[in-house]
Amino acid sequence: MGLEKTSSHAYLWKRTHYTSDITPELDGREVIIAGWVREIRDLGGIKFLVLKDKEGFIQVTIPKDKVNESVIKVAEDLQRQDCISVRGTVKKMDKAPRGVEVIPESIIVLNRAKQPLPIDITGKTPADIDVRLDARVLDLVRDEPQAIFRIRHVALEAIREFFSKNGFIEVHTPKIIATATEGGASLFPVIYFEREAFLAQSPQLYKEQLVIDFEKVYEIGPAFRAEKSHTRRHLAEFISVDIEMAFATAEDVMEVAERLLQYVCRVVSERCRKELEILKHKIDVPQIPFKRFTYDEILNDLREAGIKINWGEDIPTMAFRTLGKLHPYFYFIVDWPTQLKPFYIKPRDDKPEISESFDLMWHWVEIASGGTRIHDKELLIKRLKEQNLSLESFKYHLQAFDYGMPPHAGWGIGLERLIMVLTGIRNIREVILFPRDRFRLTP
């Protein structure tokens, strides 16, 4: 049977119900369901198919002596991951999963899957992440990725709900940029017609400029980092959730961050019970406010734990791991030395060596960072010079400060790191569809 034939008779395979719609109450109804064969259990006189669609699973039961010859013929050739449509009758059945099954009157094969499959889609013989990522489209049909990306979707939905309710407007800034935004960090160069350009490592400068126009903005978009990191928490391309807020300080935007995280944790734990069960993960909805530790306090904690860090030095990963054991929850580290922060972060008026900045941590992983920004053009120019950045490259950014730049603050959250927290998944590549890292550029 050719595909042309089935395609031109679409009414034969168009579904009437999703698998999740099939309940014992529909007993006796004729339905058309469609999806993919997950498993086949052939007992000889009776055959069981588990059919998957986007909403879940249903058992299709084929008793040899109760279905017609053509159904048996088609069913004999079925394989895992074949795409099929089944017209049949719903039957209430206590012995079936969920107490209901479908007895087919016809099965149409819409496409076949090549056997053997490169990975076990039932997840019973788990494959290594490298093998799974090479066959990512197939990997994503498994229950675990389905749960992860459903949670990711709900988290994004919650994030947008939260920002909308709180008066933020969603913006999209360019990802192809002319110069480095913050200096230092490695950017990916791209050919832009006859010039060289770069992929944005953050929307930082644009979102700051936009507070003049919209006061409260947020962006959910890609960020690119050419760092040669090779860890379970780094990607070369990730999604950054960024906000910038006019007439605000670091403390104001920290409150936004903790309220957002509490909201997202609550929404995901309520709307994704099934998914969390699949992942065997429980979300602890955090109390707010989150604890705030100053950089100095953290240095003291670490000293007591036997780790000596000189004031002004960054905190190495091993030290963060120790901190994670001391503080297994969300917390802020505030009052970072100005020298450790980018040029646009505001130094404290009373103590310029300390900045109005924060990192938001979950255990030992940095989830977000932000702070009060400098809104005074002269000070900004001074800081650019101190960091040996070219004023010429920042010409257009500096120009914005001539048009009534308000005091402002903001932060950026690494979406995938947040999804790791929400799902309990320990490798960041599991929570992004097609990861890009130091060594992986395909598929």
Place this chain on the structure above:
RNA sequence: GCCCUGGUAGUAUAGUCCGGCCUAGUAUAGGCGGCUGUCACCCGCCUGACCCGGGUUCAAAUCCCGGCCAGGGCGCCA
């Protein structure tokens, strides 16, 4: 850029230290056959692998060197 670890059927593993008993074991997937209530169905039979190149040795999956690939970590960061 640096450091550590690994590479055995489609997948996941045993074997590698201490070379020979490996004609490379097991599970799962795949093929064939049987089985009417499975839900990791079951039972029987079958197919299928030592990353590549060089070296040591009577003998290499096993030891050595190089390459390639992968995993993890550091630095840097979200």
